[in-house]
Amino acid sequence: MAAIVKRRKERHLFAWLTLALVALYFLLPLVSATEFSLRENNGTHGLDAYRSILQQPDFRDVIMLTLRLTVISVVLSLVIMVPTVTMVHLGAKKYRRLVEFISLQPLVIPPIVLVLGVVNVMPVSWLGSADLLGFEYVVLAMPFTFRALDAGLMNLDVKTIVDAARGLGASWLTVLVRVVAPNLKSGIFGAMFLTIALVLGEFTMASLMLWNTFPTWIATVGQSDAALSVALSVASLAFAWVLLVLISFADRRRKA
Amino acid sequence: MAAIVKRRKERHLFAWLTLALVALYFLLPLVSATEFSLRENNGTHGLDAYRSILQQPDFRDVIMLTLRLTVISVVLSLVIMVPTVTMVHLGAKKYRRLVEFISLQPLVIPPIVLVLGVVNVMPVSWLGSADLLGFEYVVLAMPFTFRALDAGLMNLDVKTIVDAARGLGASWLTVLVRVVAPNLKSGIFGAMFLTIALVLGEFTMASLMLWNTFPTWIATVGQSDAALSVALSVASLAFAWVLLVLISFADRRRKA
Amino acid sequence: MERTSTGVELRNLRRTFGPVVALDNLNLTLQPGELIALLGPSGCGKTTALRLLAGLDQPDSGEIVVGGKDITAVPASKRNMGMVFQSYSLFPNLTAAENVAFGLRVRRVSKSERLKRAAELLELVGLGEQRDRYPHAMSGGQAQRVALARAIAVQPDVLLLDEPLSALDAKVRTQLRDEIRRLQIEVGITTLFVTHDQEEAMAIADRVGVMRAGNLEQLDLPAVLYARPATPFVASFVGTNNVLPTTVEPNGTVYVLGRALAVAAGSDELAVGQAANALLRPESVSLGHRDGGTDGVAGVVSSTSFFGSVTRLTVKLDAGNFILVDMPSVIARDFSAGAEVLARAMTNEVVIQHQEAVALVDE
């Protein structure tokens, strides 16, 4: 008897061990980075680096630009992707492969190609606007937004629910706003979160298009003050985590 | 009667129009970039830029390093992720949220934090090896490999199939190799493809760790010869597309 | 609750999906207040017919007339239909009451009025207490009850039920089936019920339409379908049949289990001397002990299945094939597994089919 229970326990132990190893893979660098950001000149540890964040001269400009890009990317992503992915689930399967292929492109197309392409095609007057970068972020976020919304709709049997709503007299707009969106909450949250994470982390595109966003700023600052740069990264990470937890919480409440 | 058929056609038209718009979003920059790479000094178009790729002095070194990193990342990704994701599907749902959270971390943790962490933690002797970058790519690819394998297993009812195989006398290893892996082919292909795309496109990490991989090389080259750099990007994109089509083909054959 | 019922007419409906003809010139009339069940294997077009009537799909040609008005070109949201689906179609973000009230909300009924009506309807389907529950906290049977209440809430002209019971457990399935019928009669609503389960169709409907490959093969009272099937397909799809090989005799009869039987209406037209399959109902076979007589075909009881008042025996004939025999459980006690028996046809006519006719075993 004891042998059986032990066997079951061993299997659980194995599972947890694997998880712990994977977690370690991330935790080690994180801990080390945090430790690094807390180092002070005199060899002790403290919050100096974090305090100096707020004193940086262009802090406000960078934050405002990043926020603006975030809002543009999130709103535009949802407006484009929610109806598109819903359509994929409602329509014939043949659309699916195509839309999935398109949505994967940003992982495949090197950012430099996108940037050069945009710069070549766009009217010069548009190039002065940071909003263009927001549009690019919508594209870059597509692999994530597509997957998040797609997974959300998978759980939903959206075809039946949409049919039911239409049968009850709802217009297409009512269907999208009153039926699909509220039940896709977790997918929408996921898409929002991933888009925000992208904007907070994207370096290549922003630096190629010469905008001073949060990530490029971190890199610039890092060249003069490594501790400050790492402190900024840790802070942005903490911010992203808070978002993740909030989303996961909202998601769980819905299901409870 | 005609009115009805017309209504159905209009709905299809709307669907295709949306798709076309999204596709355009990508195609425009691509076409423009390709055009740019074909420009020649005398104002005509030609393949000069592509021809000069092979004549670059460090071409062979860069390709070999990138290939090595690709193989390390792909193999290690599969060895770590296939059993982990299978376990998530077999085990209690409680693992799922945790593993998903962990796998999302690379999207959230800025690369600079990871790099600094790694540099701080690793023994100095390891830092000289490019393999370390391969390990980092495994981590960076995790959000994609997890999703790809997860989606593959969703289609499978893996629990029942594993139970069936065990009941027929198969050992755990046999189950993984003979039952799970062959049926997860499309998920595994997907994970492989996304990992390869990542290695072929990742710039930040490689440049921060001072390795001359394909993407960093493109950037370096681009500083001296923009046309050559774009030609390289277009070539790598074409390579990725060929991969995508091959995978999609293998995947379709399985289902036919 | 009382209201006037509406008649429905489907005229020459045709719907193709690429090369597949899902519906091939369907004509069907539902009398006001009538419940018609469309019965057939998957892919026979029954669900297509229902979706056309709901407006969730458009026909290639043909007309849909409800209450005397041609609504063929009216979109789904403007038709006044109530629909229940096979899979659970409740809106997961709404409570039971909010689900029921959804159609009224779309129709801009005031909040107090629609909550009152939702409460009434939930009471009607026996879920008055569950009003504030969310769908995920309900069992399958409860969810389908709420879906039913939601469909009726808008006082639809026609109630459309698309295999509403097939995802439910056996016990709940029969209970809800009887309840739907009770409710349908009480509300007096014209209803189209689509199912692949012949027992379900026969049990619930005023008339049953048997469909096959886009065509309506027969539309009639359940008892008529069972006793006088119009086509071999109907004969084999409705009820259980023993398929017994035989040959057409010169006088037009066939020998089945040792007796000459007349060929019934609904049979394939076969020439004298041609090989045929006779379709014999399990309750049309009688058994006697072998030592008790010489009449009938010899066999051995191989197993018995108890169905309450009736018991079904499986008999292996000496020729090697198996037949099913239904008899009252009281009598069946005399025949346990291993008993040597004589089987005899207990009917005067029998449906015959071409032997090459595709068996309906399993599409």
Add this chain to the structure above:
Amino acid sequence: MERTSTGVELRNLRRTFGPVVALDNLNLTLQPGELIALLGPSGCGKTTALRLLAGLDQPDSGEIVVGGKDITAVPASKRNMGMVFQSYSLFPNLTAAENVAFGLRVRRVSKSERLKRAAELLELVGLGEQRDRYPHAMSGGQAQRVALARAIAVQPDVLLLDEPLSALDAKVRTQLRDEIRRLQIEVGITTLFVTHDQEEAMAIADRVGVMRAGNLEQLDLPAVLYARPATPFVASFVGTNNVLPTTVEPNGTVYVLGRALAVAAGSDELAVGQAANALLRPESVSLGHRDGGTDGVAGVVSSTSFFGSVTRLTVKLDAGNFILVDMPSVIARDFSAGAEVLARAMTNEVVIQHQEAVALVDE
């Protein structure tokens, strides 16, 4: 194909999942070659019992003995069991024949030998022609047939069937049920069949075990379960019942539909004067026309359901409640909807339950 059958003994099996007791001290003996069906609502522990026997799960305590050997600690892959699951469990990357041969391949049987055996077994389940088909090209019924062949291929000690029919269409369900039974008798294999469908359990099994909340409430022949249920739960779960409110009389009888009936075994113990529910089978009610006599309780036929040889009538009693009445279809023709009737109990004893007993309507 002939082989000696193995007996199975489950002794004091207990399995908990956290605070949930899935199985609470289960004792069950299968005779060699016997088919026992475990019947119960979802969550009653029937599937847990089967998984413990298969070795796919381990008990907290208790022993599993197969063929006289304690295999409690033997892992699933070393037990010799054949299993068929509810959902399609075929390996999608293998053909029908390769699926059937999988267990033999694991046992290192030579390729020619295992292909030969796979062909034989596919023949046995009527799919000889489909040998090279892949699972996705098969219907649900075919897939489950292949799964059955795969389970039998390894010549298992015990065949374990976990709701193998519940995902199938009604027509295929009954056909495959009969076939499984036929095959099981032919091969002579000891079989445990788990289902929530009481008709299925009764029809297929030598003995049926009714489970509830981790306990085996009764294990007996189908006819005994039906006629003499040991507990009120068994009485209400097995077969269809009319639930009629009544009161215990001083002489220990109860009045049901105008007649004094004895309280049957399996009833709740109730004191004189206590309110009770009587469970009356639909076939234990007889109907007469109201103008034909004065005996019985008055009501009106509200609908009729045709089941082939039997017809079920729903009667609304004047008191407002509904009862179901089963009668031969020949007789039922006299009672169409709207007919005024008198209903009368046609049995001498009846099972009664506490009125507060939870109705089994829908878990």
